[in-house]
Amino acid sequence: MSTASTAGETMHDLRHATGTPPVLRAVADRVRAAPAAEAVTFGGRSMTYGELWAASGDVAGRLAALGANAGTRIGLCLDRSAELVVVLVGVLRAGGVAVPLDPAYPVERLRYMCADAGADIVAGHPGPLRRLGGFDPVAAEGPLVYARRAGDGDEPRRTPDAPDDDLAYIAYTSGSTGVPKGVMFRHESLANLISWQIGASGCGPGDRTLQFSPAAFDVIYQEVLTTLGEGGVVVCCAEDERQDPQLLWDLIARERINRLFVPFAMLRSLALFAHDVTPESHPLREIYSTGEQMQCGDRLRAMFRRLPGCRLANQWGTTETHVATNHWLPADVAAWPALPSIGEPISRTRVLVCGEDGRPVPAGRTGELWIAGAGVGPGFVNRPDRTARDFVPDPLDPAGRAYRTGDLGRVGPDGELECLGRGDGQVKVRGFRVELGEIEILLCSMPSVAEAVVALAGADPQEQRLLAFVVTTAVPFDRDEALAALRDRLPEHMVPSRVEVVRELPRTASGKLDRLAVGRPARTQDEETRT
Known part of the structure; x- marks a missing residue:
């Protein structure tokens, strides 16, 4: 394979596949094939694949100059912007472990996440970084500022939770003890998800995907890396557009969005304002919904009747494993059930329905849904007891591990999985x-x-x-x-x-x-x- 550089590269050469993280190899291929193609757009300004690779290389080089290496925990704290995409890719190229932070979080929560994850370096916009406290700015480049934890030496700390060079990011989710818990997610798991998503999607080069997810949630990796790996365009949006369904429809029309990844709550809100949508004005082809039980009511069906070329997928998973299953609803809206199944596992993933004894139960019987395979990671940061409780030996492969989701489910008559919720559903x-x-x-x-x-x-x-x-x-x-x-x-x-x-x-x-x-x-x- 050729390792020739592309135009615009600066601090980091476009490396051979052995030097590029597996999850970014498809992106690197797109940079080689079409460096002048549009990659990211926000607020009327666009960035090409060559420019994105050069800018993310600058981020990786700057982090390396600050002492970051494989496994260094690096906080990302940026407003919604094209720079968010650049830094996300740059941290992966640097070999660091991203700790994405949402600037809208309370200060106390942000500072707890940085301390708990062991983030000694942070990169972001000046305003959000000031809210973190305890970090001294050490470098700036354009709109980005880099800071190191006050009092630290030149070498960032290493943490013993897992082999750090295999971790891609740490995502924080609500904890039952009243403080958030950090979930460690591996490069192998992320690469498997992105590879599967690219293969499952009908989108490709030039197609436009909205970057809807907050920075601190794992879906941002699915949105950004899938799109860039396909040669598509990541369309960033402002927070008010993200929150308001009518403004979101306006953005979809203006930016010619082809694909959405949204929680069901927003999908239902979009259906309320879908009276005037048409395939010509709103060229959506795929919508993926996850996070909560999908309900196919009259308004949702009406919305997809107005968009006959758009397919709906119901995805299920957890922060601990990311997406585990996918179910494409039929093209015929009349055939949609009120409560769709969660479908079948994605590649290299198994979902088990287990009884109280931890053994799989027969089809049709209700049990707890366990996830096994490539998506199961090392566990939680600084919580060995919780990790031992929730990450257990795979009952069908004792050499592997499974994650106990706490969700109830069963295998339906058609062989597809049904999620029955958690006591609240x-x-x-x-x-x-x-x-x-x-x-x-x-x-x-x-x-x-x-x-x-x-x-x-x-x-x-x-x-x-x-x-x-x-x-x-x-x-x-x-x-x-x-x-x-x-x-x-x-x-x-x-x-x-x-x-x-x-x-x-x-x-x-x-x-x-x-x-x-x-x-x-x-x-x-x-x-x-x-x-």
Whole structure:
């Protein structure tokens, strides 16, 4: 293979495949093949593949000059921008372990993540970096600033959690102890995911993918590295465009977006504002949704009828393993089930349905979903007890490991996997097992309801009841009519005892519905009216 340089390279040569991280080899091939092709765009300014490779090489070189090497933990703290893509690629090229940080997080959380991960070097924009505290700026280049932890010497610390030269990034997720826990993800696992995603997608050179995910969430790697490995264009967006479904539709039209990776909550919001979308004005071809149970209600079906050339995929996984399964919904929208399956495992991945004894159960029986194969990483940062509990020997291959997701599931009659949620998606009411998603779909099918969530209330099993919280549309909402409509379609034990109108549903930082906070919505509209 030729190792000839491309135009525009500076501090780092375009290395032979043995010197480029596996997950970036497809990107390096694109740089060689079409250095002048558009790679990243933001705010009307674009960057070519040659320019991206040169800029990310500059980042890698600067980090190396600061003492970073294979396994150095490097914080990334940038606003949404093209530079975010450049630094993400640059840290991978430097061999460092990225610790992505969301500037919108509270200061205390950001500082905890840096300390827990052992990040001694950070790169980012000046404003976000100042919020980290305890880091001294040591270099600047254009809009980027590099800083080292105050008081550190020239050599960054090494940490013993895992073989550092095999780690690609550390992603933080909510922890049951009240502080976030860091998940270590390996290069091998990331390369496997990106290789599979490129093969599974119908997008290719020149196709445009929106960079929607927050920087601190693992989906950003799926968006960016898949797109660059295909020779496509990463389209960055502003935070207000990301949060507002109407502005997002405007961006999709203006930037000619072909592919989205979005949580189901945003997909449902997009469906609310999809009245005027057409294949000509909104050239979407693929939408991948993950993070929570997909519900195929009337509005979602109507949106895809307006976009007949766009396919919908339901993906399932965890931060600990990233994407584990994929299910393409049929092209015929009429054939969509209300609650789609999560499909089949991606390449080099297995999903087991295990009983309480840790052994796989027969098809059709419910058990805990365990993930095994290439996506299973070393575990959690500084949490050996939690790692030992959740990362266990693979029951079908004792030499390997499996991750216990805590999700319940089963293998359906068609051989595909079904995820039944975690106690908050399926509950028991007066001895009856209830799928909350079924009630939510019916509520969302009402013209006056934009969004809905149903929760189980009450500590005493004899007094537990279902509560529904809805966000309304411009159409007048009548509680009694809504409950009467549910009684016409559902058995009595599935009809909520009360429906509350709220201004908005609680969300996590990634945009997913925060079911743990559903029982304490901010304030109902009725309460605001009374005050």
